[in-house]
Amino acid sequence: MTDAMPVLSRADQNLPSSLDKLFELLRIKSISTDPAFKAECRKAAEWLVSYLKTLGFEASVRDTPGHPMVVAHHAAARADAPHVLFYGHYDVQPVDPIELWENDPFEPAIKDIGNGRKVLTGRGTSDDKGQLMTFVEACRAYKEVNGALPCRITILFEGEEESGSPSLKPFLEANAAELRADYALVCDTGMWDRDTPAIAAALRGLVGEEVVVTAADRDLHSGLFGGAAANPIHILTAILAGLHDETGRITLEGFYSGVEETPANLKASWETLGKTAETFLGEVGLSIPSGEKGRSVLELTWARPTAEVNGIWGGYTGEGFKTVIAAKASAKVSFRLVGSQDPDAIRESFRAYVRSKIPADCSVEFHPHGGSPAIHLSYDSPVLTKAKNALSDEWPKPAVVIGMGGSIPIVGDFQKMLGMESLLVGFGLSDDRIHSPNEKYELVSYHKGIRSWIRILEALAK
Structure with missing residues (x-):
């Protein structure tokens, strides 16, 4: 087993060039809902394939009735290493209304917003190009230091997530044997706050x-x-x-x-997050919780x-x-x-x-x-525990295990069609303005996101 510290140092050294690569991808106008940008979606897929090949992946563009998929494979240093499938999407939302953007949505930049915070601006920075590139850049740093990866990795990048994923299920069915892994890693979610990483273990x-x-x-x-x-x-x-x-x-x-009743230790950990009915509902002009009596707002929205x-x-x-x-x-x-x-x-x-x-x-x-159906990763899953500890080593505050009130269809598809549980780890923030004008992604989210995946891959391989 390798030592992660040299890989983390290489990721730090790579940050300027990592940003350059991300900005190249962000400049591609891969809006999946608008047929006028069909060529741009293919351009984004081809860019990803080309870059993954430079990192030693066997990568290809896979045609679908809609926008193409990107599939890539890389062997592990050890034959007995776990096999993970990493999922992200390269398509983005439309930019309308364009007049509300402070800058060109497809000309990314680094912006200082005060209090020591720098953000990456532009469409797709948080959803999901910035997020998927954190994983790619983690693989890059690992390869540059060790010449190999700690886990066997398959990558699936979709080009229709923002338009309902019409080609995804048929593609999974047709390529199930190739895509099936021990578990999936999904980076399309967020942190609890700027200092606290989160793993979403349950989706309703x-x-x-x-x-x-x-x-x-x-x-x-x-x-x-x-x-x-x-x-x-x-x-x-x-x-x-x-x-x-x-x-x-x-x-x-x-x-x-x-x-089932929510485990007492999990409810206790949620209570430490400081989210009350007043703070949760106050954001929308309410104060009195509805739903089942005697339960916290987090339990009501995540676990009931x-x-x-x-x-x-x-x-x-x-x-x-x-x-x-x-x-x-x-x-x-x-x-x-x-x-x-x-x-x-x-x-x-x-x-x-x-x-x-x-x-x-x-x-x-x-x-x-x-x-x-609901998706639920066992709260005492070894995979979850390893990822939680790895994230806690990277961020100022320990990682928390959360639920999500909504649904992410791809996670259900992975479970139902490929028999895989998914580990949902993302580095977005609630104020990233995804799907809205002036989308942004914290520079810290990008940098420490890369470092986090290095730590997680290292932990999973042990």
Whole structure:
């Protein structure tokens, strides 16, 4: 096993040239959602392949019906070293509205923002070119010092993440044998704060449903029929209100099957982060937590399932007033899942509950909008422990293990299609303005991100 310190020193020495390489990539306008930039997306893929080849990777551009993938492989110094798949994406969001940018979004620069902070500016600096290059530059430093890498590495860079990844699943299916590894490393997340690195160990799953309740065969005059005819808005709103009891628990039969209590030591570590209901909700003008009573806001958003009404409509909603009993009422409802909750079972439980509340002379129809299970890396996983210790050695404060309220589809695809768990380590900050004008990435995030991956690869190889 090698000593990481010379590799860390080389990464420090390489920082100016590492920034030069990153800036080359950032200047490529790889906007995946706009067909006008199709050639630029291919240019970014080709640039990555060319650079990876200079580092000793066997790399190639792989065509898809959309934008190409980049796949690269590198052997390890030891035959028994673990095999990791690193994932990132080279495509970026559109820059509109361009007039709100302080500088050209595709002319990256280093900017001093005061208090000793320097940031890299430009589209893609944080999401995700800066992030993926932290790993590439870690590999570069390792190769330059040791002539080999500590782990067997496969790299997958996608070009459609910002446009829904339409080519990803077919590509994984067609190339599963080539891409399968011991586990995946994903760098598309963030830190807890500027001094505290984070590993996202849990991602909530998702079930989406649209429900339409129909009563009369046409809209009715509320003076003529009010009080006698069924009102689908009344029916639907009563159904939706009944999804939660007075304690905030969800009432669907079997809903909590597969939901485990959050380990006490993990809840205790979250409490040390200082995030209260007031500080969390105060950012959006609220102060009183909803959801299950007696749980912290971090547990509610990271480790507990939810049922939320995302939209509801029916009747007359235009200007003025119209005394009508609508014929139809509709709503969109989503469920965030945790643990081993089954998306299909949740969907059927919801539909059975709704049907049980529909009057005999009314009807209901459902339209599904996706479903995916939660992703959970065991909190005592050796891989997680090694990565956590490695990050803690690099940053001012110890790494924390967090959950994520949202979903990252690629992580579920890796688990379901390739049988791999994913370690999510990223170095973005909440104020990086990803998807917005004036995107930035802290220079420290980039520099220490490179150093962090060196430490993680070293730890994983032991």
